[in-house]
Amino acid sequence: MPDNQTTEFAELRQLLVGPEQRRLEALADRLDGMGITPAELADLLPEAIALRSRRDQQLGRALAPTVETALRESIRRNPREIATAIFPVLGPAIRKAIAETMASLVRSINSAVEHSLSPRGLKWRLESWRTGVSFPEIVIKHSLVYRVEQVFLIHAETGLLLCHVSASDLKLPDADLISGMLTAIQDFVRDSFRPAEGGTLRTFSVGDHTVHVEAGPAAVIAAVVRGEAPEGLLRRLQFALESIHLEFATALAEFSGDAAPFEPVRPVLADCLETVLAEPGTGSRKTWLTWALPLLLLVALGAGLAIRSSLRWRRAIAALDAEPGIVVIGGTRDWGRWQIHGLKDPVARDPEAVVRAAGVSVAFLGRWEPYLSLDSAVVVARARKAIGAPADLAMLLRRDTLVLLGTVPLNWLRSIRLADRVVGVGSVNVGELALTLPPDLDSLRRSVATTLVRFDPGSADLTGGASATVAGLAASVRSLVAGVTGAGAWVRIELVGRTDPSGSDLTNQDLAQRRIDRVAARFREAGIAEAVLVPRPVATGRPLASDDPAERARINRSVAVQVTVASRSIDGGKP
């Protein structure tokens, strides 16, 4: 159809059904405009929301800004109402969240505290030791036990007392006054310090009492505690307060001075009193102590023993190292069994005796390889052992010369000289030794020494009696010399020639010499070596004494024999 025809048709239709069409349009308008009546909407809305919510999130998204605005406005207008409404719901949730994060931290802190010996713990232990009071009592004395003495439930708005419990032995007539004052204090703090929104006074101290205050929107719980309240008490108070808000919401809101509806709260408050009388940690700490203390003592004892053992070990090794003839090469010490090995000279002291002498009494296993020590003490010991020297015979080593001091029997001299074969001894010096003669030689020496060969005045001739005396003397001296030189010692036979005082010194001197010569000749004839004979013509020089002048003259016309035995060469002497 062309355009002009369309226009003509519309005009025609206008003419024919115009009024009806207008009514139809009005009707359609009305249907579109009015849609659903509010009454119909009220019926359909919940179902519609449910339907749409099931389909997608659109409705929520669309409503969110409006709801947020409404909520904000509502809170702004009446915060108390909202707080009261959500407190019982939100409280536990927040508390739980905080409790969970705190719990692990608290646990680790607790265990750290319990498993360390804090200075405080040591101080208490010291005090316990000093005063004789048992340690647990000291712990209790020092605030590990606290007591919740009173619990108040206070109406937040009026400060009036809703319920009050106190430890059975406490008389408290002023609970209602305290309740009022607590509230007044809260108000005072709030007004004076203007803490951040919702901030309240949580704790304050009066003497050795602490008051813990938990504030809710409609009621406040306050606990009066002697000593140090644990975190657990505060949670308990919070919990009690929340449950009271939940259960007594209406009563709290409608409260106008009649506390009777709050009587059922009493057991809840009493619960705060009785369950926290004793410190919960005390038990576990005590059990920890019961095993830790003995363990600690054991460890200390073990450490002490180890230190002692180590000290003893070092002392023993040092003593062995210092001991002549012992060289420590190594050792082991495990579980109390000692093993030491090294070198030991056969004459060295017993190692156990050495260790004992160092003040360490311990039995140990020694493995010693024999060796020969050149330590002078060991050399001396070796020589001493080799010659079977008696204790009173002193020996010392000068460089490699063994020097002997003391008195020994003549017949030891040979074996003593053998000491130069001992390892470490270059030569033996017996020169300082005094010798004792065996009985036979000694009696010979004595008889020789007391025998005089007498002469007539002015004569050097051996008369009959004198000749026999000289013969006897010669035999004795010969035996004596043979005995002494045979033993390795030196002997000296001094012939002392004397005269009486008559005559000149010159002639007397000559006379004394001639008398000696006569005797010496007879000695030589008897086989006595010339070398051992030493002439001593003293003439009147060293007279023999006598009270009788005649006898004195007689005994001094003589030749006497003096025997000297020595361990080394003497002037004129020879082995």
Place this chain on the structure above:
Amino acid sequence: MLQKKICMVGVYGTGKTCLVQRYVHSIFSARYLSTVGVKIDRKEIALDGQSVMLLLWDLEGRDDHHDVNTSYLRGAHGLIYVVDGTRRETYDQIFEIRDIVTAALGPIPSAVAINKTDLTAEWKLTPADEAAVETHGLHRVRTSAKTGEGVEAMFQWLARSAVGGNGAAQ
């Protein structure tokens, strides 16, 4: 037991503390110890065979530096405005204080104590002034903390009004 919170408000030195002391302990002291913050006392009374515990909050008086602290007033069941009959300004300020209190608390049973009636020589209020109190919707009682005049009756009236709820006269 029923408890009621009653607050004493007014200008400093009007006798708030003295009225409470007279009522609770039956004592009077001429010494003036200005109250700081709030002091709480209590008295148990019998009302129609029922005992009621009155918690009496004696607030610090209003002066140039401290206005009435309304947070102490929260939840109060009754109010006593105290006027010193020998100081006219204490009377004038009652109406300002009342506006502050009412804004914070809403309407609650209230009485005006026209105090120190024993000091007739220094009296500064006309009978018209005293009557005007009632036209402002406040219960009026002439009191003397010194002689005890009107004190018992005033507290009795307020206790009854507080227990009876808002039906009592304003």
